[in-house]
């Protein structure tokens with residue numbers, strides 16, 4: 223979202239505080255003075271991730287602080303992770319496996335590729351999962367882990383370093 | 386500095402050959418294998434011993450045991466290179482305790498005692514004013530512990546990611562490059578001498594997990610054991626799975642991972658981008674550390690081999706000589 227505020231000390235802090243109050247996570251803050259304007263307003267662009275449904279609260283809080291919001295660009299499903307499942311995928315109802323993720327409402331299987339081996343051999347499939355927040359992704363992966371162990375499937379996760 | 390060597394297999398021979406060949410200022414005063422031993426305070430002729438071992442299968446006098454060499458020979462540091470037993474740590478565990486009890490420094494490549502009893506052994510060594518070093522137990526020739534202790538001194542190690550088993554990495558490389566099945570790649574690994582007749586220990590990730598336990602205990606002193614490692618092997622992977630990973634510019638490798646802040650200790654096959662530094666070919670090993678100051682650092686090198694492993698042992702011996710023996 224893009225915010226506009228008075229170029230006074232404390233203004234940026236005032237704008238950032240409500241974000242943490244509603245449980246948002248700031249990803250980037252880009253501020254630049256508008257070359258066209260010579261007044262004392264400062265344009266700030268903030269990229270953040272926010273649980274669904276909390277945006278309204280944030281807008282109210284920001285307005286209370288006297289911060290003017292120029293534009294809100296919302297992008298759902300920010301996180302993307304690819305996993306591979308190996309096993310008797312059809313016998314164990316692949317569409318149910320996919321559904322366990324889709325039915326969460328906070329994550330979805332956006333792509334699925336599948337290999338077709340000989341009958342009775344284990345098959346392999348690649349699933350791409352998307353979610354809004356990182357926590358949602360962790361949750362989706364942990365659901366997938368328990369589904370895989372329940373159905374006797376081998377789940378191969380991507381390596382996510384950076385601690 | 387005077388050295389005794391117990392175990393004269395692949396690694397022990399490599400150490401003896403390099404001490405004989407290079408002038409490192411090391412004199413070997415005792416040697417033992419499973420059936421015999423030699424003690425000579427004036428220094429053993431290593432060429433002779435290696436020759437006898439090659440011809441007869443025993444290195445010395447059948448009346449002299451390894452115990453006797455460790456208890457009676459005159460040495461400053463013991464090189465303990467007997468086979469790894471992950472359940473009991475023996476015979477290495479007793480040998481190491483015996484040498485420390487005599488106030489001798491110890492250098493080992495044996496994973497068993499270090500994975501099972503590192504804290505206890507380290508305490509014993511400290512109490513006796515000697516050091517126990519085990520560079521060769523993880524990553525073969527890769528000087529991972531030297532790097533952490535010296536080059537990265539003062540850094541907090543936040544996470545470790547490693548390709549710690551050359552056999553698994555070879556199998557996965559072949560499956561990925563040639564589209565082989567797991568069984569075909571394993572057969573090839575056997576023919577090349579990379580895999581044992583019973584490959585369980587390697588392919589189910591046990592060897593990698595033991596090395597991860599050693600890394601975690603050495604770095605964080607957290608007392609974790611093999612049972613704490615969440616472990617999945619590579620024996621159920623399909624060529625299709627590798628192809629599906631490749632379609633996206635990735636591949637699959639067996640990764641050992643420890644992140645103490647998340648309570649995570651895991652060995653599992655993982656999807657990893659081909660351009661990632663941990664994606665190494667064949668039997669190579671690789672270790673990435675994530676630290677607070679240096680950020681990510683990756684070391685790549687040979688994870689096994691007679692001379693390669695001897696390199697790590699000799700590095701430890703010379704460190705002990707310079708730091709503790711010749712100063713005293």
Ligand SMILES: NC(=O)c1ccc[n+]([C@@H]2O[C@H](COP(=O)([O-])OP(=O)(O)OC[C@H]3O[C@@H](n4cnc5c(N)ncnc54)[C@H](OP(=O)(O)O)[C@@H]3O)[C@@H](O)[C@H]2O)c1
Pocket residue numbers: 391392393394395396397417418419420442443451466467468469470476494495496497521522525688689690691694
């Ligand atoms: N090979 C590698 O590349 C490598 C790399 C890193 C770490 N390591 C570790 O280094 C150690 C040695 O490996 P290696 O490949 O050299 O093994 P190896 O070739 O099997 O040699 C083992 C040696 O230990 C001796 N030995 C067995 N039981 C003994 C006992 N009770 N008392 C005294 N000596 C005994 C054997 O005697 P005999 O000759 O009489 O049979 C042999 O000389 C292992 O713990 C291994 O896990 C190996």
